[in-house]
Each structure stands twice: as C-alpha cells, then as structure tokens.
Amino acid sequence: MKTILKAKNVTKTYGKKGTAAYTAISDLSFSMNEGEFIGIMGPSGSGKTTLLNMVATLDPLTDGEITIDGISVSSMNENQLSDFRSQKLGFIFQDFNLLENMTVFENIALPLALQNKKLDKIQASVHQVASLLGISDITEKYPAELSGGQKQRTAIARALIHEPTLLLADEPTGALDSKNAATLLDTLADLNKERKVSILMVTHDPRSASYCSRLLFIKDGKLDHELFSAGTREEFHQEILAVLGDLDRRPVAGVRS
Amino acid sequence: MILKLALNGLKKKQRDYAILFTGLIISIAVFYMFLTLSLNKEFILQNSVINNIQLVFLVGTVMLSVITFFYLFYTNSFLLSLRKKEYGLYELIGAKKIQIRRVFQIETMAITGISLIIGLILGIILSRVVSWLLMNQLNIEFTQFKAVYLPAVFWTMIYFLVTSFITSSIHNLWLTKISIIELLRSEVQNDLLPEKPKNAALMIFLGLFLLAIGYVALYFMEILRFIGLFTAPIATTLGTYVLFVALLPIIVRKWKRNKRVNFKGINSFTSGQLNFRLSSLKWVLATIALLIALSAGAIAGGFAFKNDAFTSIDEHWQYDATLYNPGAAEMAVLDSIPVEEQLTFRMKLNDEFIYLVQEELNASPPLIRDMVTYEVVRPDPLPEKLDIEDGNQIVSDQWFTALYAINPALEGTRSTRIVPLEEYELAEGEEISILLARTSDFSAHIEEWQKLDELQLNVYPDLVSGFDPEIDSVATKYAQFKTQYAIASGTFFMGFFLGLAFLTMMASILMFKILSGANNDIRRYDSLRKLGVRRRLLENSIYREILIVFLFPGLLGLLHVFIGMRMFTFIMDEPYYRLWVSILIFLAIYSGYYFFTVYLYRKIVLPKH
Incomplete structure (x- = not known):
C-alpha cells in the first residue's frame, strides 16, 4: 500500500515574537495510505482545522514535516504551493466556497481550466463528474439558485474533477440537514470505495465520522486516540460515541506514548 | 455611551473607512474648487466670451450638486453596509432602534465633519495649484480669482452637512423597517443574478439609432441650429443609457459563449x-460616459477658444505689424525675426487729404481677405483714372480693404487720394512712411509684436493730434490679439476648472462604486x-476586470467628445485644435484613478504577502 500523506512531528504555534505563544498542534505524527478515508475528530479548539489547513498547505508549519505524494510541502514557495494545491489536492468546505459569479459548470471546470487543459477534455470531464454526482441538469445554474445539498455536490465535483491525490474536507456536512448530510457522506464513501479516492475529513459529528475507515482523535493539539472501522457502520458509530465520552471524562489531556 | 459606540465603530475596519474618507474628501475638494469659480460673479463676467456664462455655471453647479448628492448617498450606504452587522448585535443585546439611529446619524455627521476639514484644505491647495499653473501657462494674472474664497467655504460646508443629514435620515428610515435578523445576516448576501436581457437586439438597435440622431444633430448643428441644440443632448443621453443597459450584458454573454x-x-x-x-453598474457607467463627455468637452472647448484667439486674428490681419515711420529701433526688432514679406508705402498727410502713390500701390498690392469670396488675395491693379464722387475717390472693394490694411491708424480720418507719382511729389503735406511686415506664424513672435507696439507709441502723437499714449490706442494686430486673448484665456481657465472638477468627480464615483462592492x-x-x-x-484578473469596467464609459465618452466638438464650429474656426491635450489630461486623470482603484481593490481582496 502506497503512503500518500506523512506528517512527522508537526508543530504549530501562533503568536508573534514577544507575546505569549499558543500551541495549536504539538509534535503530531501520522501517516495515510492511498485509498484511506480518514476522519479527524476532537472537541472545539483541539486543533483539527489547524491540522487540516497545514495539510492543505494553507497554513505553514512551525516545526516538523508534511509530505504528500512524496513531496515535502514545507520547502515550497508560494507559487509552488499554489500549483501543488491545484494539482494534487481537492477541497470541500463547510460553507461550500463556490464562486457565486460563475455557473455550476464553470465552477466545476475551474481546476482544469487553471491547468490549461483542452476545452474538449474539460467539457468531457465536467459532464462525467457531474453525472457521477447527479447534478448534470443544473450545470447552467448559478450557486444562488441551488439548494445546500446541490451546492455541496457541486463543490465535490469541483474537488474531484482534476483527480487529486487527496481530497480534503472540512466539516462538509456542517451546513446541511441530516438527510442531505447522509446522502453526501454516502457519496463520499462510494467515491472512496469504488474510485479509490483518498479522503481526509475533519468533523465533530460522530454520525459523519462513522463513514470513515479510520479516525484520529485530537485533543489539545496532540493525537489522543486512533480508531479503525472493523464491523458495520452502526457498531463503529457506537465505538466512536464511547471514545468521545471517555475523552470528555478525562479533564486533563491524556498523553500517548 | 452612544457616542463611545459611534467612535468605536470608526476605529474598527480602518481600511474600509479609509476608502470612505478618501471618497468624501475628494468630492468635497472638487465641490469647493468648483464653487470658488462659480460663486465668483465678478471673475466669470469679466473673463468670458460667452454671453450666458453665468447660466453655464448655474447649470454646472446644479449638476455637480445632483451628482454629489448621489455620490454621498452611495458613500452613506457603504457606511451602513459596514455597520449593519454591529447594529444588529447592539439590537440583539437590547439597544433600542432610536439609539441605533442616533449612533448612525452621529457617525455620518462626524465623518462628514472630519472630511470637510481635510477636504476644504485640499480644495484650497488644489485651487491654488491649478490656478497658479494655468496663469503661468497663459501668462495672465487673474486678480479676481481667489483660492481661499469664503462664500465657497460656507456653501460647501452647508451643502455637505445638509446632504449628509438627508442621506443618513433616508437610511435611518430604512433601518427602522429592517428586522434584526436581516441586519445580522447582511454579510452573507448574494449579488443579484444578472437578468437575461429582454429584446436585446431591439434595444441595441434603438440605442444606436438614438445615438446616431444625437450625433447627426451635433455634427450638423450649424445647419440645424435650435432643433440641433435640443435634439443633440436628449438623443445622445437616451442613446447612451439604452445602449449601456442593453449592450453591456450582451457583450459579456457573447464573451462567455x-x-x-x-x-x-x-x-x-x-x-x-x-x-x-x-x-x-450599467446605469452608473452610462452616467459616467456622459459626464466624461461633458468634462472632456469643457476642457477641449477651453483649449479651442484659446486657440481661436490666434486663428481668428489671422483672418482679419494679413500683416503682423504696421509701422509708421519705423526708426532704427523698429528695424532692429524686425531684423531679429524671419519676415516673409515686407512692403513699404509712402503717404503725404495734410489737414484735408491723405495722398498715396498709385505706382507704389500697383507695384506691391498688399494681401487682403476678400469680403465676398473670403479668400486671401492681392487686389487687381488700380485703373489709371479714379473717379471722385462727393469728394471721395471711388476704388474697388478690394482696394477699399487694402487701404485700411496699409493705413489702419489714419484711413477714414480724412479723404484719401491715390495719385500718380508726379502729382504726389507736388502735393503738400508731411511725408510718412508705412511698413507692413508679415511672418509665417504670428503666434511665434508675440514678444516682438509687443515691443514694436510699444515703440510705435512714440510715433503716434506726431501722427494723430492729441494722441495720449496713456489713454488712447491705435488698432494694431497685436493690440486686438491681446484683448481677444485675455478673454479667451478666461474662458479656457473656466473650461479647464469645470472639466477638471467633473472629471475628478466622475472617476471618483466609479472608483467608489467598485471598491464599495469589494468586501463581497x-x-x-x-x-x-x-x-x-x-x-x-489573481492580480491579472483584477487588472483586466477593472480595466474593462473603466474602458466602456471612457470609450463612449471620448466618442461623444470627438463628435460633439464639431458643434462649436459655429462660434470658432478650429474646434478640434489641440483636442489631444484635453484627451491626454482626461487619460491621465482617468488612468490614475484606474491604477488607484486596482491598488485599493487588491489591498482589500488579496491577503498580504
């Protein structure tokens, strides 16, 4: 199994020189294999989004190293990082981050257009990914005309069209109702199983987390617990709830060796 | 407490407030600059060739006031958009609507007050700099013009305070109606989807048709006269609006296709x-296109008027200098410039007659402008015998003109007798020589003409009995030019001021409209x-996007100017003279605003490196 993401002793401290520094992530390491669906869980302020942003190359590391597809992201300059994001990564955000001034088609096509792909190729890919996500009939609409679920599926289509190495999702169900959330997670799970898309998802919702194949629990900037899905989703859900309950009961962060 | 809230509001969002202040300060400075001129009746009336110049300034003031009103309305709604969410929060924690309205009113008035102080100072500096530059350029002193003009200060303050009060009151009315939830959510508003244009083809056709009518009216203003004067502005304005409203969305659509x-x-x-x-922005852009046309037109018109002082003087005076009894001093001046043609005539002067030598006149007939054909010609030779009727010699119309060209100071003061040389020798009277000199370019040697005029002042008392150099003057090309030029310069000064004020205002509105949407x-x-x-x-995209927004009104505005300037043919010779200078000024200001807008916009939407 190929390792696509490797985080080694990652540390992130905020605060300017001379002020009290705040450590969001401290000495955290984990790795991710191709085709995995990893969830990052933890209470608010635990550092999950900080971790995701560092993997997404949006936030520089204070210390340590992150390697994606064999490339170390900490050594790249701004332009290289931009190119890296546009080629290797796909993003799904809680608030969709669709560009409201562009149609669904244009939104989905953007990553390929940025790579200056041929028009025929762009059109074929957009149609393919749009039908995969069931949004073929709304491609000429603007985001303002869509429902939340449709927006998020458009966002997924945009995140997938350039076949990224890694799909990053930050609370993707946060703005959706439970029915739409379930559909979305089914879609993500399908993509992971059938198309071997590697997904790294940040969530605080146990129900969403139960779709993952592996879960990382973060508390106070450190990796607190790791959980693998073995049985059915419902069993996994119960396990997650148990771990979360346990996490809450310990007032001081436990330290894993 | 309320005051503290209001001032706290100012401190936050510094960048947005910087934009707001910049917009206000510019408009105040421009408004003040304009008023220093339009309120100064003495100056306007003494320096104009246009009879109804006061009406022009009255209309200008009204227009600027209306534009400024809308501008202030935009700036005020921009302020409101900055504060909406916070007002919602205040309301959420129990502040009453009336308190919030008071906060908004205090903020608006405070901002206007601060801007007024800075804006007036800037306005005074600008008026001084611009007037100084212009006066230096024109070599003229406008003593009546005052950069620090108290009536202008007073009315600018009144106008801005009252308008701010009105616009904030209108927004307050809106604030009373809106619910807390709308205030709180106001930041996640989507832009309205652009509508699909209806009957676009018909609208574009109508727009072009109206523009064509307007242009024809402008072009043939000389023939159409009053019909043209009414048709041109109405059809051009309507056409511009219709065209912008219909054409702009279509262009982008085609583009996207x-x-x-x-x-x-x-x-x-x-x-x-x-x-x-x-x-x-289509309505704003159409308005801007029209006002660009007006302001660039005003500057160009000023230039044309100034030039007209040179070209029209050449129409009436073929010879640049007419010298009586030129001495060594005069000849020295003449020797210093490239004279193309120099004619000398003799005349004898007594109480009753002016005698001229027929042979001399026939040998070198001077250039004149024929009053019928309007061409520059030399008169045909005089017939041998000239009839005398009622004591006056009868000469052809061309020679009649020529005699005035030869002897502008004395012709008409007594009866002229053109006689053969022998007869002339016998005639009694004081002999005077007259020298006519012509160069290829009158305007290139203004200083020399002035010097010659001064030298001639010593000669005139001998020629004309009772001539007092302090009071009297003799018609010379230079003297007439000087009067014309002074008036034309005044007109130029006003056109320049008027155009500059409107242009700055326009570009500033466009900048503000773009920046106020930048937060989204x-x-x-x-x-x-x-x-x-x-x-x-991303930067490239910003440059291109804003360029195109600036481009459309700029292009149509310029086209209006190109066509519209022809309208002036019925009051001047070359309305297109140095049009490029005013276009250059327009481009400089406009592109300055473009780059400034891009700079500020980038600062807002892109994070720091």
Missing part, C-alpha cells in the same frame, strides 16, 4: 465577475487562493 477562451486559466472567473459587475469579493478571492490559483493570476 466563446468557451475556448472562457475555459482558459482564470478567464471564466474574470468574465463571471464582469457579468455581475457590468449589469449592476474577499470570499471569492480567498476560495480561489485555496483552490491553488497563483497570486499573479
């Missing part, structure tokens, strides 16, 4: 931005950055 271009790099985003922007765009640029778009590409 070219998929090969649209799906290349970040183009789809740029065109998407334009699609929204052009359809929300922050999210978009952030998304693109996250998706991996290079900063360079």
Whole structure:
C-alpha cells in the first residue's frame, strides 16, 4: 500500500515574537495510505482545522514535516504551493466556497481550466463528474439558485474533477440537514470505495465520522486516540460515541506514548 | 455611551473607512474648487466670451450638486453596509432602534465633519495649484480669482452637512423597517443574478439609432441650429443609457459563449465577475460616459477658444505689424525675426487729404481677405483714372480693404487720394512712411509684436493730434490679439476648472462604486487562493476586470467628445485644435484613478504577502 500523506512531528504555534505563544498542534505524527478515508475528530479548539489547513498547505508549519505524494510541502514557495494545491489536492468546505459569479459548470471546470487543459477534455470531464454526482441538469445554474445539498455536490465535483491525490474536507456536512448530510457522506464513501479516492475529513459529528475507515482523535493539539472501522457502520458509530465520552471524562489531556 | 459606540465603530475596519474618507474628501475638494469659480460673479463676467456664462455655471453647479448628492448617498450606504452587522448585535443585546439611529446619524455627521476639514484644505491647495499653473501657462494674472474664497467655504460646508443629514435620515428610515435578523445576516448576501436581457437586439438597435440622431444633430448643428441644440443632448443621453443597459450584458454573454477562451486559466472567473459587475453598474457607467463627455468637452472647448484667439486674428490681419515711420529701433526688432514679406508705402498727410502713390500701390498690392469670396488675395491693379464722387475717390472693394490694411491708424480720418507719382511729389503735406511686415506664424513672435507696439507709441502723437499714449490706442494686430486673448484665456481657465472638477468627480464615483462592492469579493478571492490559483493570476484578473469596467464609459465618452466638438464650429474656426491635450489630461486623470482603484481593490481582496 502506497503512503500518500506523512506528517512527522508537526508543530504549530501562533503568536508573534514577544507575546505569549499558543500551541495549536504539538509534535503530531501520522501517516495515510492511498485509498484511506480518514476522519479527524476532537472537541472545539483541539486543533483539527489547524491540522487540516497545514495539510492543505494553507497554513505553514512551525516545526516538523508534511509530505504528500512524496513531496515535502514545507520547502515550497508560494507559487509552488499554489500549483501543488491545484494539482494534487481537492477541497470541500463547510460553507461550500463556490464562486457565486460563475455557473455550476464553470465552477466545476475551474481546476482544469487553471491547468490549461483542452476545452474538449474539460467539457468531457465536467459532464462525467457531474453525472457521477447527479447534478448534470443544473450545470447552467448559478450557486444562488441551488439548494445546500446541490451546492455541496457541486463543490465535490469541483474537488474531484482534476483527480487529486487527496481530497480534503472540512466539516462538509456542517451546513446541511441530516438527510442531505447522509446522502453526501454516502457519496463520499462510494467515491472512496469504488474510485479509490483518498479522503481526509475533519468533523465533530460522530454520525459523519462513522463513514470513515479510520479516525484520529485530537485533543489539545496532540493525537489522543486512533480508531479503525472493523464491523458495520452502526457498531463503529457506537465505538466512536464511547471514545468521545471517555475523552470528555478525562479533564486533563491524556498523553500517548 | 452612544457616542463611545459611534467612535468605536470608526476605529474598527480602518481600511474600509479609509476608502470612505478618501471618497468624501475628494468630492468635497472638487465641490469647493468648483464653487470658488462659480460663486465668483465678478471673475466669470469679466473673463468670458460667452454671453450666458453665468447660466453655464448655474447649470454646472446644479449638476455637480445632483451628482454629489448621489455620490454621498452611495458613500452613506457603504457606511451602513459596514455597520449593519454591529447594529444588529447592539439590537440583539437590547439597544433600542432610536439609539441605533442616533449612533448612525452621529457617525455620518462626524465623518462628514472630519472630511470637510481635510477636504476644504485640499480644495484650497488644489485651487491654488491649478490656478497658479494655468496663469503661468497663459501668462495672465487673474486678480479676481481667489483660492481661499469664503462664500465657497460656507456653501460647501452647508451643502455637505445638509446632504449628509438627508442621506443618513433616508437610511435611518430604512433601518427602522429592517428586522434584526436581516441586519445580522447582511454579510452573507448574494449579488443579484444578472437578468437575461429582454429584446436585446431591439434595444441595441434603438440605442444606436438614438445615438446616431444625437450625433447627426451635433455634427450638423450649424445647419440645424435650435432643433440641433435640443435634439443633440436628449438623443445622445437616451442613446447612451439604452445602449449601456442593453449592450453591456450582451457583450459579456457573447464573451462567455466563446468557451475556448472562457475555459482558459482564470478567464471564466474574470468574465463571471464582469457579468455581475457590468449589469449592476450599467446605469452608473452610462452616467459616467456622459459626464466624461461633458468634462472632456469643457476642457477641449477651453483649449479651442484659446486657440481661436490666434486663428481668428489671422483672418482679419494679413500683416503682423504696421509701422509708421519705423526708426532704427523698429528695424532692429524686425531684423531679429524671419519676415516673409515686407512692403513699404509712402503717404503725404495734410489737414484735408491723405495722398498715396498709385505706382507704389500697383507695384506691391498688399494681401487682403476678400469680403465676398473670403479668400486671401492681392487686389487687381488700380485703373489709371479714379473717379471722385462727393469728394471721395471711388476704388474697388478690394482696394477699399487694402487701404485700411496699409493705413489702419489714419484711413477714414480724412479723404484719401491715390495719385500718380508726379502729382504726389507736388502735393503738400508731411511725408510718412508705412511698413507692413508679415511672418509665417504670428503666434511665434508675440514678444516682438509687443515691443514694436510699444515703440510705435512714440510715433503716434506726431501722427494723430492729441494722441495720449496713456489713454488712447491705435488698432494694431497685436493690440486686438491681446484683448481677444485675455478673454479667451478666461474662458479656457473656466473650461479647464469645470472639466477638471467633473472629471475628478466622475472617476471618483466609479472608483467608489467598485471598491464599495469589494468586501463581497474577499470570499471569492480567498476560495480561489485555496483552490491553488497563483497570486499573479489573481492580480491579472483584477487588472483586466477593472480595466474593462473603466474602458466602456471612457470609450463612449471620448466618442461623444470627438463628435460633439464639431458643434462649436459655429462660434470658432478650429474646434478640434489641440483636442489631444484635453484627451491626454482626461487619460491621465482617468488612468490614475484606474491604477488607484486596482491598488485599493487588491489591498482589500488579496491577503498580504
């Protein structure tokens, strides 16, 4: 199994020189294999989004190293990082981050257009990914005309069209109702199983987390617990709830060796 | 407490407030600059060739006031958009509507007050600098013009305070109606989707048709006269609006339809931005196009008037200097310039007659402008015998003109007798020589003509009995030019001021409209950055987008000027003279605003490096 993401002793401290520094992530390491669906869980302020942003190359590391597809992201300059994001990564955000001034088609096509792909190729890919996500009939609409679920599926289509190495999702169900959330997670799970898309998802919702194949629990900037899905989703859900309950009961962060 | 809240509001969001203040200060400075001129009746009346110049300034003041009113309305709604969310929060924690309205009113008035102080200072500096530059350029002193003009200070303050009060009151009315939840959510508002244009083809046709009518009326103003004077502004204005409203969305749509271009790099985003922007700005853009035309036209008109002082003087005076009994001093001056033609005539003068030598006149007939054909010609030779009727010699019309050209100071003061040389020798009277000199370019040697005029002042008392150099003057080309030029310079000065004020105001409105929407765009640029778009590409997209927004009104405005200047043919010779200078001024100001807008916009939407 190929390792696509490797985080080694990652540390992130905020605060300017001379002020009290705040450590969001401290000495955290984990790795991710191709085709995995990893969830990052933890209470608010635990550092999950900080971790995701560092993997997404949006936030520089204070210390340590992150390697994606064999490339170390900490050594790249701004332009290289931009190119890296546009080629290797796909993003799904809680608030969709669709560009409201562009149609669904244009939104989905953007990553390929940025790579200056041929028009025929762009059109074929957009149609393919749009039908995969069931949004073929709304491609000429603007985001303002869509429902939340449709927006998020458009966002997924945009995140997938350039076949990224890694799909990053930050609370993707946060703005959706439970029915739409379930559909979305089914879609993500399908993509992971059938198309071997590697997904790294940040969530605080146990129900969403139960779709993952592996879960990382973060508390106070450190990796607190790791959980693998073995049985059915419902069993996994119960396990997650148990771990979360346990996490809450310990007032001081436990330290894993 | 309320005051503290209000001032706290100012401290936050410094960048947005900087934009707000810049916009207000510019408009105050421009308004003041304009008033220093339009309120100064003495200056206007003494320096104009246009009879109804006061009406022009009255209309200008009304127009500027109306534009400024809308501008202040925009700035005030921009302020409100900055504060909405916070007002919602205050309301949420129990502040009463009346308190919030008071906060908003205090904020508005405080901002206007501060801007007034800075704006007036800037306005005074600008008026001084511009007037100083112009006076230096024109070599003229306008003593009546005052850069620090108290009536202008007073009325600027009154206007801005009252208007701020009105606009904030209108917004307060809106605040009373709106619910807390709308205030709180106001930041996540979407732009309105651009409507699909209806009957676009028909509208474009109508727009072009109206413009064509307007242009024809402008072009043939000389023939159409009053019909043209009414048709031109109405048809051109309507045409501009209709065309912008119909054409702009269509252009972007067509653009987007070219998929090969649209799906290349970040183009789809740029065109998407334009699609929204052009359809929300189309009314503003059309207004700007018209006012650009007016202001560039005013500057160009001023230049043309100034030039007219030179060209029209050449129409009436073929010879640049007419010298009586020129001495060594006069000859020295003449020797210093390239004289193309120099004619000398003799005349004898007594109480009753002026005698001229027929042979001399026939040998070198001077150039004149024929009053019938309007061409520059030399008169045909005089007949041998000239009839005398009622004591006056009868000469052809051309020679009649020529005699005045030869002897502008004395012709007409007594009866002229053109006689053969022998007869002339016998005639009694004082002999005077007259020298006519012509160069290829009168305007190139103004200083020399002035010097010659001064030298001649010593000769005139001998020629004309009772001539007092202090009071009297003799008609010379230079003297007439000087009077014409002084008036034309005044007109130029006013046209320049008027045009500059409107142009600055226009560009500033456009800048403000673009920047006030920039906050909504922050999210978009952030998304693109996250998706991996290079900063360079984002910057390019901004440059192109804003360029196109600036381009449309600029282009149509210039076209209006090109055609519209022809209208002046019925009061001057070369209305297009040095049009490029005013176009250059327009381009300098306009592109200055363009780059400033891009700079500020980039600062808002792109994070620091």
